[in-house]
Amino acid sequence: VAFGKKTQVCGIYAGHRVDEVPENVFRKSSRINSTFGGNLVDMVRCRRFIEIIEAEGLEPRVREVGKKTIAGLREIARESGAFSNVRGTGTLIAFTLDTPEARRALLDSMFDNGLMALPSGIKSIRFRLPLTFALDEVDTLLKYVAQSIPAAAKA
Structure with a gap:
């Protein structure tokens, strides 16, 4: 799932299939960058958004x-x-x-x-x-x- 500015930080979250790509974004630094990386408060807020997305079955x-x-x-x-x-x-x-x-x-x-x-x-x-x-x-x-x-x- 891709998410952006409405969650205060941009990013993706993925399942285990992401590991099928040897140099995926979680293994190779700077492979994908966002235009708005956010700060610590935004990251905490975004984590809560992801929890809500999962809890609501979105x-x-x-x-x-x-x-x-x-x-x-x-x-x-x-x-x-x-x-x-x-x-x-x-x-x-x-x-x-x-x-x-x-x-x-x-x-x-x-x-x-x-x-x-x-x-x-x-x-x-x-x-x-x-x-x-x-x-x-x-x-x-x-x-x-x-x-x-x-x-x-x-x-």
């Missing part, structure tokens, strides 16, 4: 929400042809449009329909859904994406 929810969102976006992509390359891990999700203009039109239309997303690269859109995003909210997200596609088709 990690399994993130996996479920991510799988459902990616599957739904792939279905929309198949049916509409409006975008491709749906990808993601957990609730960090992205897809690619044919042109920067189509990306801008879809972003604007989604915003007008009540859905915020972020531009990524030249012609991709990404979502950084919160850890607390519920499974039933995925249906709303997918509905707004589908409703917004006609605007991108005009671009």
